[in-house]
Amino acid sequence: MDMAAPPAGDDRVLPFAVEGLDVRGRVASLGTSVDTIIARHDYPPPVSRVVGEALVLTALLGSALKLDGRFQLQTRSDGPVDMVIVDFDAPGRLRACARFDAARLEAAIAARATATGDLIGHGHLALTIDQGGDMNRYQGVVALEGQSFEEAAHQYFRQSEQIPTLVRLAVGEAMGGGDHAWRAGGLMVQFLPRSVERMRRPDLDPGDAPEGHNPAAGPDEDDAWVEAKLLVSTVEDHELLDPTLTREQLLYRLFHERGVRVFQPQAVEESCRCSSHRILAMLKRFSLEDRADMVGDNGRIGITCEFCSRHYDIDPADVAEEADAG
Structure with missing residues (x-):
């Protein structure tokens, strides 16, 4: 990526709807915000990538809050990166930090085990929602077993929200003139048909049926949701990170045959509440x-x-x- 190219809609989250597929979602592009947060800590590149993924996932989830709400993502685990915390204060203020063991990180790099799941390891991911005012706080907890933030998000929505959801995250460094800057992008789609019956997923095989017994097949996934997932699965990392590709253009590439409608974008910025x-x-x-x-x-x-x-x-x-x- 060329840093000289002007950012096209950076540091914002864009809500959208594909009514032909009963899908709603949000797409995020983080530039200065994620780079400022990472640069302040001077993390090693593998840790920076983990923090970048956590930041863009938090932006996608937290941007659904009301104006006075707060959202927090926090991991506690046994990997080289044993803690990540990201705070989102509505309407769009982000901050983050991570803790890592330098010796264990070096060993992981030497073993080429630098995927997010490898660096985080086993533990738990807590997603805390505070809507503000008199509303009760809500916390969902996901077991971490070496999976990525994308997979952990899918698990969260299966367990806690029971909404068919697909998340794509990407983090990378933009290069130009010998300098570099971190960027992050993300896309989340959710299947929200008017009929709740259409949201039902196939049941998992219980795994304990007697030998020779074939459990009855569960309901197939809705054709509209299958199509939406197939379209989103074609998105490549460079499309989520390209500073010259607007989020509107990306959505048009994906859903122009079905028709996509975008809503008011939400600005995101690095902002710490300390004083x-x-x-x-x-x-x-x-x-x-x-x-x-x-x-x-x-x-x-x-x-x-x-x-x-x-x-x-x-x-x-x-x-x-x-x-x-x-």
Whole structure:
């Protein structure tokens, strides 16, 4: 990809509908937002790819929230990348961080085991939805067993939402003039017919039937959903990452025979919610003894945000004043 080419609709999520197939979805293109987040942490390339996938998946899922909602993706696992956290604050603010073991990562690179599933390993993926206001929080948990974020998303929708869903994610580096920048793209389609009966999937083979017994075949998948999946499966990574290909053009390539309708796009940006005020509010919850232990040789308390790497140099007297005011 040529970095000199002007981005075509970067850093936004575009909702769409293909009414001829009873399909709705969202397509995302992340440029500056994902590159800024990754660059601030200076992660090794394999870790950057994992974070990029998590970011674009979170953008696809979180963009469905109301204006005051929050969505969080978090992994805890036993792989070289043992934790990934992505926060989405509606309407479109993203931040992320990851934790990895450098020695284990080097071993994985040497063994060429750098796929997302290899680096994350086994554990769990938690997707937390906070609609804001008086609405209850909801959390869905997916077991991680070496699968990709795409596969984990499919598992989540099968288990928690029971909505036929297909997700495609891509992450890559755009090159130009000796420089590089990270990009990410994603596409999610969901089968939402008016009749719930049409959403039913074939049952899985129970696996414990007596020998010689053939379980009755379950219902076949709806023809419209089969067609939608076949079309989406033709999307290649470079199409999701190309800065000169608008999301509208990509959707037209896929669904022009059936007709596709797009809605108002949603802008996405890198934005951390940390601030001096929030740091002071957090520190005042500690005891005087604990705060004293935090003071460095320069007589200040140093705090670095794990999400944006911004460093705060706090005067202990300001913390005491904040605590007294509270």
